[in-house]
Amino acid sequence: MKHGMDRRSFLNLGGKVIIGSVVSSTAVLLVPNSIKAADKGDNDTVNWEQVWQQQEWGFAIDTKKCIGCARCVKACKEENSVPMDEEVYRTWVERYMQKTNGQMSIESPGGGLEFTPRNEEDVTKSYFVPKLCNQCNKPPCTKVCPVGATYKTGDGVVLVDRKRCVGCGYCIQACPYGARFLHPELKVADKCTWCYHRIVKGLLPACVQVCPTGTRVFGNLADPDNPVTPILKDRIGVLKPAMGTQPRVFYRDLDQGVV
Amino acid sequence: MAGYVFPNELEVHWRLFVVIYPYITGLVAGAFIVSSLYHVFGKKELKPVFRLSLVTALSFLLVAPLPLLFHLGQPLRAFNIMWTPNPTSAMAGFGYIYGFYLIVVLLEVWFIFRQDLVKYAGETSGAARIGYNLLTLGAKDVSESTLALDRKIINALAVIGIPSAVLLHGYVGFIFGAVKANAWWSSPLQPVIFLLSAIVSGIALLALVYTVSSYFRGKKIDRECLLALNKYLWAFLLAAIVLEQLDVMQKAYESRATWPVLHALLEEAIPVTHALQIYVGAAIPLVLLLIARWNKVSFKMSYWLTSLSSLMVLIGVLSMRFNVVVGGQLVSKSSQGLTEFHPQAFAGEGVIPTIALLALPVVILAVMTRLLPPWSGEEQDVITTPEKETVVAS
Numbered sequence: 001m002k003h004g005m006d007r008r009s010f011l012n013l014g015g016k017v018i019i020g021s022v023v024s025s026t027a028v029l030l031v032p033n034s035i036k037a038a039d040k041g042d043n044d045t046v047n048w049e050q051v052w053q054q055q056e057w058g059f060a061i062d063t064k065k066c067i068g069c070a071r072c073v074k075a076c077k078e079e080n081s082v083p084m085d086e087e088v089y090r091t092w093v094e095r096y097m098q099k100t101n102g103q104m105s106i107e108s109p110g111g112g113l114e115f116t117p118r119n120e121e122d123v124t125k126s127y128f129v130p131k132l133c134n135q136c137n138k139p140p141c142t143k144v145c146p147v148g149a150t151y152k153t154g155d156g157v158v159l160v161d162r163k164r165c166v167g168c169g170y171c172i173q174a175c176p177y178g179a180r181f182l183h184p185e186l187k188v189a190d191k192c193t194w195c196y197h198r199i200v201k202g203l204l205p206a207c208v209q210v211c212p213t214g215t216r217v218f219g220n221l222a223d224p225d226n227p228v229t230p231i232l233k234d235r236i237g238v239l240k241p242a243m244g245t246q247p248r249v250f251y252r253d254l255d256q257g258v259v
Numbered sequence: 260m261a262g263y264v265f266p267n268e269l270e271v272h273w274r275l276f277v278v279i280y281p282y283i284t285g286l287v288a289g290a291f292i293v294s295s296l297y298h299v300f301g302k303k304e305l306k307p308v309f310r311l312s313l314v315t316a317l318s319f320l321l322v323a324p325l326p327l328l329f330h331l332g333q334p335l336r337a338f339n340i341m342w343t344p345n346p347t348s349a350m351a352g353f354g355y356i357y358g359f360y361l362i363v364v365l366l367e368v369w370f371i372f373r374q375d376l377v378k379y380a381g382e383t384s385g386a387a388r389i390g391y392n393l394l395t396l397g398a399k400d401v402s403e404s405t406l407a408l409d410r411k412i413i414n415a416l417a418v419i420g421i422p423s424a425v426l427l428h429g430y431v432g433f434i435f436g437a438v439k440a441n442a443w444w445s446s447p448l449q450p451v452i453f454l455l456s457a458i459v460s461g462i463a464l465l466a467l468v469y470t471v472s473s474y475f476r477g478k479k480i481d482r483e484c485l486l487a488l489n490k491y492l493w494a495f496l497l498a499a500i501v502l503e504q505l506d507v508m509q510k511a512y513e514s515r516a517t518w519p520v521l522h523a524l525l526e527e528a529i530p531v532t533h534a535l536q537i538y539v540g541a542a543i544p545l546v547l548l549l550i551a552r553w554n555k556v557s558f559k560m561s562y563w564l565t566s567l568s569s570l571m572v573l574i575g576v577l578s579m580r581f582n583v584v585v586g587g588q589l590v591s592k593s594s595q596g597l598t599e600f601h602p603q604a605f606a607g608e609g610v611i612p613t614i615a616l617l618a619l620p621v622v623i624l625a626v627m628t629r630l631l632p633p634w635s636g637e638e639q640d641v642i643t644t645p646e647k648e649t650v651v652a653s
């Protein structure tokens with residue numbers, strides 16, 4: 001049980017999702033056998049090393065497509081039991097407006113849930129940028145955790161073990177992207193997991209699932225037909241590369257004004 | 260600066276308890292260093308306060324982990340930091356460093372007071388006698404040869420204690436200084452700054468405890484000792500403030516992308532506590548302390564000036580802790596804005612529990628000085644039985 005003490009609970013949760021999901025019937029076909037075994041409650045038979053070898057998750061964001069509807073923000077909160085009314089977000093959407101005087105104004109009211117239409121004259125360009133945990137290759141958050149409660153899985157996702165986290169908040173300070181928060185009810189660190197409980201079952205992360213414009217693209221990079229690789233062949237950027245975190249959310253057409 | 264802060268940054272996570280945690284450990288480290296100046300570096304003029312400095316260090320050390328503990332989202336899991344430490348985490352060392360240091364200080368206090376304990380055990384009766392007997396741990400041999408051995412051990416502990424104190428506090432600075440995501444914290448100078456300000460606060464605390472306790476006990480202050488404390492306080496304060504300012508100046512001069520927001524932090528978000536740190540906590544005391552050492556000034560005057568400066572320094576260092584801990588979190592990691600901090604009265608590491616936590620070590624110190632009078636150098640008039648003292652006091 002080196003990795004993922006929370007495995008049973010997310011698999012259980014995942015089970016419920018499968019029953020409820022419209023896409024479940026097709027998605028189940030994509031699930032590796034080892035995970036199906038786990039779904040039957042037979043946790044010990046899951047050979048995670050083997051599972052991880054078959055997949056390397058990738059996330060891309062096609063910034064030009066985002067319309068700022070923030071359905072992803074809502075879906076994420078619902079899927080992951082993040083209190084809807086609290087100012088905590090696993091994912092959020094930012095609106096950028098470059099003014100004629102060169103100033104950039106940025107906002108994300110309610111994480112994007114409370115955007116109001118803007119029709120301003122002095123704006124030269126305007127766009128939306130969705131944000132989420134970058135599942136960094138070199139995550140500072142896991143490095144600083146005093147008890148090793150936050151860790152990186154073999155298929156490239158950073159998770160928080162809710163049974164080990166002491167709630168010190170050091171990881172929140174260490175993340176350069178503001179991706180982490182203290183769960184107001186559970187009193188442990190929380191953040192986007194790319195819906196790990198869903199993706200290991202072959203489902204898409206909730207935000208990708210609901211995005212009506214195809215801004216958010218997700219896939220298994222080990223699968224030659226995945227939708228992410230074509231985007232990676234385009235011109236892409238990552239957030240704050242100078243931090244040395246090697247973020248793994250890739251943004252197509254990332255504007256230099258994005259923070 | 261209105262600006263933009265990430266939605267998850269609207270709440271400041273490390274609040275007043277995390278402000279006083281480095282403050283208290285700093286006082287411990289500083290007070291301990293004073294005792295080492297006496298023991299290890301042979302600064303005999305500090306003799307009147309060396310026992311007091313250890314008891315002070317111990318009182319604050321006992322309280323040091325409490326604010327951290329209460330700060331945790333899951334306090335019941337606190338010991339995970341010791342059972343399953345993550346070797347790459349700066350914070351993971353806390354339990355071990357703290358534990359080690361606590362043992363060193365406890366041992367040193369015990370060895371220093373052992374002779375007294377034996378004496379009190381013989382002089383008192385009833386519960387007090389049992390208590391003192393227990394505290395001697397059965398080691399009642401006070402022959403000259405054992406006492407000589409005690410002194411050797413004390414010296415060894417004092418020597419070990421210096422790197423421990425340096426580690427304990429330098430490491431706290433590292434916890435902040437090594438967070439690259441935070442433009443205000445991230446600095447290799449941070450451990451040194453924390454250490455120097457720790458020593459400064461510890462000396463100031465000790466000077467104040469010494470003058471105030473002497474005042475209430477109606478005892479004469481040892482002039483040499485007070486002026487020595489004054490001198491060390493001045494020197495360390497100068498070094499601390501120079502490094503603190505160097506850090507800010509360098510940030511201003513380099514003017515990286517993050518400087519505008521750091522500048523706004525100083526100007527708009529924490530101007531008051533920043534002024535407290537620089538003027539009340541350093542500039543004015545530096546002048547007052549110098550005046551106090553001027554030989555044209557009466558001793559009474561220099562007593563008041565040194566005490567006042569010490570109080571100001573203590574306020575200044577507390578402000579500095581606030582400016583670092585809370586200030587750093589006000590700066591959005593977007594570098595585009597400042598978030599706000601609203602301290603509450605009770606809830607969420609509020610002001611009142613914070614004051615209570617700061618007062619607790621003072622209470623412990625008051626009790627401890629009753630049980631183990633540390634007023635060395637005036638043994639004759641102090642070693643009455645503790646009961647008698649209590650009667651006189653009440």
Ligand code: SF4
Pocket residue numbers: 132133134135136139140141142158174175176177178179180191245
């Ligand atoms: S984006 Fe933040 S929380 Fe996510 S892996 Fe990177 S440092 Fe950790």
Ligand code: SF4
Pocket residue numbers: 144145146147148149150160164165166167168169170171172188189
């Ligand atoms: S809040 Fe939890 S996950 Fe984050 S550093 Fe502390 S113990 Fe680790």
